[in-house]
Amino acid sequence: MPTTKPILSVKRLSKRFPIYSDGVVRRVVDNFTAVNDVNFDLMPGETLGIVGESGSGKTTCARCVLRALEPSEGEVIFQSRNGPLDLAQLSEKQLKPLRQEMQMIFQDPFSSLNPRMTVGETVAEPMLIHKLSKGAALKEQVVSILEKVGLAAEHLNRYPHAFSGGQRQRIGIARALIMKPSLIVADESVSALDVSVQAQVINLLQDLQEEFQLTYIFVAHDLSVVKHICDRVLVMRKGEVVESKTTSELFSNPEHGYTRSLLSAIPSPDPDIPLQPIAYKE
Numbered sequence: 024m025p026t027t028k029p030i031l032s033v034k035r036l037s038k039r040f041p042i043y044s045d046g047v048v049r050r051v052v053d054n055f056t057a058v059n060d061v062n063f064d065l066m067p068g069e070t071l072g073i074v075g076e077s078g079s080g081k082t083t084c085a086r087c088v089l090r091a092l093e094p095s096e097g098e099v100i101f102q103s104r105n106g107p108l109d110l111a112q113l114s115e116k117q118l119k120p121l122r123q124e125m126q127m128i129f130q131d132p133f134s135s136l137n138p139r140m141t142v143g144e145t146v147a148e149p150m151l152i153h154k155l156s157k158g159a160a161l162k163e164q165v166v167s168i169l170e171k172v173g174l175a176a177e178h179l180n181r182y183p184h185a186f187s188g189g190q191r192q193r194i195g196i197a198r199a200l201i202m203k204p205s206l207i208v209a210d211e212s213v214s215a216l217d218v219s220v221q222a223q224v225i226n227l228l229q230d231l232q233e234e235f236q237l238t239y240i241f242v243a244h245d246l247s248v249v250k251h252i253c254d255r256v257l258v259m260r261k262g263e264v265v266e267s268k269t270t271s272e273l274f275s276n277p278e279h280g281y282t283r284s285l286l287s288a289i290p291s292p293d294p295d296i297p298l299q300p301i302a303y304k305e
């Protein structure tokens with residue numbers, strides 16, 4: 024029987040940022056460890072949540088995985104179309120063709136789109152940069168992907184300001200999807216949206232996952248979002264993973280006090296039950 028290999032295998036991943044002196048000539052005086060010894064495997068088609076309060080290292084970890092940042096230590100073994108590669112060891116030139124296979128959807132649908140580019144130009148741009156298509160064929164691909172995300176050909180020549188937050192998020196998803204990635208990192212991509220719009224975008228991401236066999240990493244503050252979309256969750260605190268479990272285990276049996284405090288901060292559907300603040304102390 025064929026065994027499925029992880030699409031991503033992250034081992035001992037760490038990221039340190041330099042701390043500089045204040046003087047005119049800046050010197051590195053120390054390092055700040057934003058991510059420390061993170062390990063996980065991600066299977067094709069799975070969705071992994073990375074949660075934790077602000078500053079816990081979620082985004083830095085995700086950016087190191089995509090090599091938007093260079094890890095200080097560790098391995099990031101990615102099953103590319105041409106076999107497994109350690110992204111942590113590759114040069115920018117070697118990474119360029121792999122960038123198509125790994126895409127990011129950004130947090131804020133209001134600032135992540137260029138206001139001077141039409142929807143058509145925005146979605147087509149990565150294909151042009153990677154010289155994957157052009158002309159009438161590209162226009163056809165753009166229209167087809169817009170339709171997949173619930174937009175239409177009539178939106179091609181409009182600018183982002185003409186769209187709602189949820190529609191802008193769909194434009195961002197189309198821009199990522201047109202590259203035919205296998206791995207998508209969504210960094211707080213729905214947190215800026217109203218709850219009902221969030222639900223629509225999450226449903227769309229789930230439908231696209233099934234249709235295109237996508238693997239997701241979902242970076243989020245909001246555990247209620249994670250609960251609906253993720254198979255497994257890493258809970259990060261101060262750069263370290265404090266708990267790593269399937270979503271149902273995490274919600275039914277949170278072991279770490281920090282995880283419990285995050286869970287208790289999920290807004291209750293009952294408005295008479297007040298919100299509990301995060302109050303985890305060591």
Ligand SMILES: Nc1ncnc2c1ncn2[C@@H]1O[C@H](COP(=O)(O)OP(=O)(O)OP(=O)(O)O)[C@@H](O)[C@H]1O
Nearest residue numbers: 040055057075076077078079080081082083084244
């Ligand atoms: N380029 C950088 N230089 C120095 N420190 C950085 C840099 N990027 C992030 N940090 C620090 O690393 C820590 C982790 O930041 P990160 O953005 O990964 O956290 P996060 O959990 O994603 O937070 P948020 O939910 O607010 O986005 C923070 O203390 C942050 O200030």
